[in-house]
Every structure is written in structure tokens, then in C-alpha cells.
Amino acid sequence: MSSTRQIPLDLGHRSAMGEADFLVAPGNQDAVAWLDSWPDWPAPALVIFGPSGSGKSHLAQIWRARARANLLQVDDLRTDDLPDLLHPTRAAVLDGAQQVAGDPVLERALFHLYNLARDAGGHLLLLADKAPINWVLRLPDLRSRLLAAPAVGMAAPDDALFMAVLVKLFADRQIRVGEDVIVWLLTRTERSFANARRVVDLLDREALAAKKPITVRFCRQILGDSGESAWA
Numbered sequence: 001m002s003s004t005r006q007i008p009l010d011l012g013h014r015s016a017m018g019e020a021d022f023l024v025a026p027g028n029q030d031a032v033a034w035l036d037s038w039p040d041w042p043a044p045a046l047v048i049f050g051p052s053g054s055g056k057s058h059l060a061q062i063w064r065a066r067a068r069a070n071l072l073q074v075d076d077l078r079t080d081d082l083p084d085l086l087h088p089t090r091a092a093v094l095d096g097a098q099q100v101a102g103d104p105v106l107e108r109a110l111f112h113l114y115n116l117a118r119d120a121g122g123h124l125l126l127l128a129d130k131a132p133i134n135w136v137l138r139l140p141d142l143r144s145r146l147l148a149a150p151a152v153g154m155a156a157p158d159d160a161l162f163m164a165v166l167v168k169l170f171a172d173r174q175i176r177v178g179e180d181v182i183v184w185l186l187t188r189t190e191r192s193f194a195n196a197r198r199v200v201d202l203l204d205r206e207a208l209a210a211k212k213p214i215t216v217r218f219c220r221q222i223l224g225d226s227g228e229s230a231w232a
Contacts, residue, residue: 025164027155028055034152035063035125043149044118047097049128050154053192056127059154060093063125067091074099077109083116090122097126101135111142156191165193169200170214175207177214184216188223199223 024032031048034041048056064071069091076085077100085092092113100106117124128135131153132146157165166182189199206222207214 025158025161027158027161028059031056031059031152031154034150035059035066038063038067039123041123041150043145044122045114045124045126045146045149047126047128047132047146047149047151048154049098049131049151051129051156051192053190053194054154054156055193056154057095058193060095060125060127064093067123069093069123069125071095074106077106077113079109082109082113085113086116086120086122090117090120091124092117092122093125093127095127096129098128098130098132098135101137104138107137107139107142111139111145114142114145157193159186162186162191162196165196166200169196173200173204175204175214178216180216181214181219184219188225 031050034046034048038046048059050056060071063069068089070085070087070089070093072085072092072094074094074096077094079085094110094113097110100110114124116122126132126146126149131151132143132149133151135143135146137143137146163182163186166185170177185199189195203214203219203222207218210218212218
């Protein structure tokens with residue numbers, strides 16, 4: 001092994017998921033406002049929809065901490081004990097909620113879970129890729145309830161927000177990089193929060209291993225001119 005490289009210890013860097021770590025921007029401020037208004041929602045459920053990487057999961061983590069809500073996946077609805085999904089705080093987040101569409105068992109389970117939350121004075125936060133009006137639901141009663149619930153979209157980060165996210169991710173690791181590095185990454189990497197975390201994590205590991213600063217030249221060496229290797 002070359003003496004100029006060191007093996008970086010995996011210290012388990014954890015992406016900050018707290019309220020203070022979420023950056024509010026025009027593409028997400030409506031969703032933030034709705035979550036801030038909890039528990040004064042006009043319906044038992046709130047739907048937040050948007051593309052992957054738009055920050056839905058981060059916002060859901062913030063709300064989970066406030067409401068002490070359970071985190072559910074769609075397959076969790078395949079249970080004979082739906083009330084248990086809301087215990088003990090009468091609140092739950094359902095990730096990938098649009099996946100229930102077209103499955104009679106899952107649609108009916110979500111319908112009953114919605115009613116349980118309503119009857120108990122609880123709440124559901126549904127995360128999805130698209131608005132409920134675009135889900136192909138077979139159960140009319142579920143469709144009517146979801147269309148009556150507020151639904152708010154989140155957009156992929158724009159230039160200013162994506163640059164701020166990159167700066168923050170480097171800062172979380174106590175890494176100082178030049179503005180030229182941020183601009184280079186902005187123009188060559190997939191525009192999503194998830195990818196920003198992957199890119200910064202990769203550059204951090206490689207820079208530590210090579211004992212080199214993160215410069216545009218170093219980014220080119222690791223990611224290539226197009227940056228595609230960051231998510232390939």
C-alpha cells in the first residue's frame with residue numbers, strides 16, 4: 001500500500017436531519033408552512049409530494065420528532081392490527097404512499113387507517129412522488145378522502161438552494177472548499193439533496209485517503225469531467 005494514502009476510518013458521518021439543518025427555499029416553503037401549522041390541519045392527513053431528492057424525507061423527520069410519529073412503509077399496511085400503526089401517539093408518516101394505488105388490499109388498509117386517525121384525533125403525513133389526484137385509485141371512498149386532504153408539492157432544489165446545501169454538507173464535515181468547487185459541482189452533478197450527500201461523502205472519503213484538499217482538479221480526478229461517476 002502506498003505510504004501517501006491512508007485508510008479512512010468509517011466513523012459513520014450522519015446526515016443532519018434536525019429542524020435547524022433544513023434550508024427553507026421557495027421550492028419547499030409551502031410544505032414547511034403546512035408542517036408548522038400542525039396540529040391545526042383541516043383534515044386528518046397531509047400529503048407532501050415531489051421528486052426524489054426534494055427533501056420530503058428530511059421534512060418528515062422533523063415532523064416525526066415533533067409529533068413522535070411512527071414511520072411506516074406501504075407493506076406495513078398489510079397487517080390485521082391497523083390501530084397499532086398509530087400507537088401510542090396517534091400519528092404516523094407513510095412513505096411512498098402512492099404505491100397503494102391499484103392494490104385493493106392496500107387501498108382499503110389506507111382508507112381504514114385514515115378513518116382511525118380521524119376518529120382518534122390523530123394525523124397522517126403521506127409522502128409521495130405525485131399528488132393524489134394523479135394516483136389511479138380504485139376505492140372511491142379513499143380517493144374522496146385524499147382529494148379532500150391538503151396536498152402540497154416540493155420542487156427539486158434550484159441553483160441557490162443546491163449551492164447552499166453543498167456548502168452546508170461540507171461545513172458539517174468541517175471541510176472548507178472554494179467557491180469554484182461549489183460552482184463546478186453545481187453544473188456537473190444531479191440536482192438532488194440525496195445526490196449532494198453522496199457526492200460530498202465520496203469527496204470527503206477520497207480526500208482523506210489521499211491526504212489532499214478538495215479542489216476542482218481533485219473533483220475532476222474523482223468524479224470525471226461530467227461528474228457522472230458520483231452516482232453511477
